[in-house]
Amino acid sequence: MTLAIQGIGLTRRFGGFTALDNVDIAIRQGEIRGLIGPNGAGKSTLIDVLSGRARNPGGQVLLNGVDVSRLTPQQRRKRGMARSFQRTNIFPELSVEQQLRIASWAVEDADTDEVMDELDLRALADRPAAEISYGDQRRLDLALALVGRPRVLLLDEPAAGLTMEESLDLARILRDLANRWGVTVLLVEHDMQVVFSICDQITVLHLGRSLSEGSCAEVRANPTVIAAYLGTEA
Amino acid sequence: MTVAAGDVAPRVKTRRGTPLLLVLGVAALVAGFTLPWIAPSKVAMSLMAQSLFDALLATSVGFLVRQNGRVSFGQAAFFGLGGYVFAILVARSLVTPEVALVLALAVPTLVAFLFGLVVARVTGVAHAMLTLAIGQALYEIAFRWRELAKGDDGMSFDLPARLFGLPTRGLQDPAVMVVLAWSILVVALLGLKLFSQSRTGQIAAAIRDNEERARFIGFSTTLPRALVYAIAALIAAIAGTLQATYNGYIAPQMFHWSLSGAALVMAIVGGAKFIVGPAIGAIVLFYIKDLAGQFAEYWPAIVGTVLVVVTLVMPEGIVGLIKRIGGLGQRR
Ligand SMILES: Nc1ncnc2c1ncn2[C@@H]1O[C@H](COP(=O)(O)OP(=O)(O)OP(=O)(O)O)[C@@H](O)[C@H]1O
Numbered sequence A: 001m002t003l004a005i006q007g008i009g010l011t012r013r014f015g016g017f018t019a020l021d022n023v024d025i026a027i028r029q030g031e032i033r034g035l036i037g038p039n040g041a042g043k044s045t046l047i048d049v050l051s052g053r054a055r056n057p058g059g060q061v062l063l064n065g066v067d068v069s070r071l072t073p074q075q076r077r078k079r080g081m082a083r084s085f086q087r088t089n090i091f092p093e094l095s096v097e098q099q100l101r102i103a104s105w106a107v108e109d110a111d112t113d114e115v116m117d118e119l120d121l122r123a124l125a126d127r128p129a130a131e132i133s134y135g136d137q138r139r140l141d142l143a144l145a146l147v148g149r150p151r152v153l154l155l156d157e158p159a160a161g162l163t164m165e166e167s168l169d170l171a172r173i174l175r176d177l178a179n180r181w182g183v184t185v186l187l188v189e190h191d192m193q194v195v196f197s198i199c200d201q202i203t204v205l206h207l208g209r210s211l212s213e214g215s216c217a218e219v220r221a222n223p224t225v226i227a228a229y230l231g232t233e234a
Numbered sequence B: 001m002t003v004a005a006g007d008v009a010p011r012v013k014t015r016r017g018t019p020l021l022l023v024l025g026v027a028a029l030v031a032g033f034t035l036p037w038i039a040p041s042k043v044a045m046s047l048m049a050q051s052l053f054d055a056l057l058a059t060s061v062g063f064l065v066r067q068n069g070r071v072s073f074g075q076a077a078f079f080g081l082g083g084y085v086f087a088i089l090v091a092r093s094l095v096t097p098e099v100a101l102v103l104a105l106a107v108p109t110l111v112a113f114l115f116g117l118v119v120a121r122v123t124g125v126a127h128a129m130l131t132l133a134i135g136q137a138l139y140e141i142a143f144r145w146r147e148l149a150k151g152d153d154g155m156s157f158d159l160p161a162r163l164f165g166l167p168t169r170g171l172q173d174p175a176v177m178v179v180l181a182w183s184i185l186v187v188a189l190l191g192l193k194l195f196s197q198s199r200t201g202q203i204a205a206a207i208r209d210n211e212e213r214a215r216f217i218g219f220s221t222t223l224p225r226a227l228v229y230a231i232a233a234l235i236a237a238i239a240g241t242l243q244a245t246y247n248g249y250i251a252p253q254m255f256h257w258s259l260s261g262a263a264l265v266m267a268i269v270g271g272a273k274f275i276v277g278p279a280i281g282a283i284v285l286f287y288i289k290d291l292a293g294q295f296a297e298y299w300p301a302i303v304g305t306v307l308v309v310v311t312l313v314m315p316e317g318i319v320g321l322i323k324r325i326g327g328l329g330q331r332r
């Protein structure tokens, strides 16, 4: 079993508050892992720690077995780890095409055409990102992470604020890319329909701890998970 | 290419090629030789030269705003530094005039680069205050350290007879200086344009736009930023060295925050979003001041009014307004 990305004992404190408490996570090559949990559970914090956004977190991050804990976000990106953000995080004044092209320069001048086609951004190529619709901006945000076919993709609620139809569309694209490119995905998502439809495995976070981990069926049947999270959905 | 249906007008991309840019540049250089004939008198020519020094300084601070998204209230620091390094080295014959010139440009550039490395993450008011502090610190040194360059009296100095084998007498002749300063301005603007189209320039623009995301798509964000500080300082240093050479005189006012502030106003009035904006703003303001003539004592009030009007009516400055009018015309 090859692990694409692994976190060991990940911990993150804000003052006296522990947002992430000794969390272990291990994702196999090519897997789509769902990361769910109530608001404030520490999902974004986990992605921040894995991607290097959090400063001085506790624990270890291994990318394809190599310790990257001390690397900067840009170094992790060059080694094949990419992420998107919960709040849209794009280059508002640059055109869609220009920012994708710039993103490609960091990863050996990767092909930007394929990303534009996969995410249906071609018609918007010349528009400044600030001017395109919210849904388009979310796809652009994802596209920025996808340039250069990263091996590990950390996605923080890529479908946040999208319509049901758009979310399912996005889920289909992700599933498809994971299959074709063999990219490993950690997906934070509140919509259970999306999660259950594309994820191979699910990790449930609650109050900064890993509450449960397993297949969709296992997680769905887990009484603690129902109590802590799924129950509140109904 | 099809354009998605909608209420947005199709955006026609007019990416001017580099060849066209070079043609424009050469035309501007040639046109520069007519400047001495346009000016009605020596005094007018001298004013013209001064307006071109201003244009270079405004270009410098405008470029910082455009490429780094940073506002500086101390860009005159590099202007003064250029002038002082050159004048002091030449006056004391410490090095050959050629070395003095190189150092006059290199020292401010290097200082700005280091400054850029250190303050890369500092934004907004804190950044403005830091730049102000640097300018004023140098001003105080120049003002108080009499042994350096006669303190607040300022220091006259004689140009070396020759520089790179060429006679220097012409450098204090307004007709020559106008053509020289104009040519340097044109080359500087071309250089900045080419830089902003280069990879590093585009990466710097991305960093300005969203530093965090720039890091997460794989770029180190400190170096491109520092480079922009250095380039901006180089242009300010060129302006300062030119002015010192032309006047044969340096004074602490070359560092003063009021000069930095004036340059910033010129950049904003002309349109800091555009590479030529600040230079146009500088020249326009310079001639408004000249026209104001007897009202010159109210100059600060006039500038204030112009600034308010520009900010409210044309937030992208003169060039922004011209482009907008041009754009409306094109749409038919
Ligand atoms: N910079 C910060 N300073 C202090 N506390 C923080 C900071 N960032 C996050 N937290 C806290 O850490 C906890 C976990 O936050 P996190 O954003 O990881 O939750 P989440 O699971 O992503 O929630 P959501 O579903 O709302 O996005 C929350 O209680 C949050 O208030």
Ligand SMILES: [Mg+2]
Binding pocket: A043, A044, A045, A086, A156
């Ligand atoms: Mg979150």
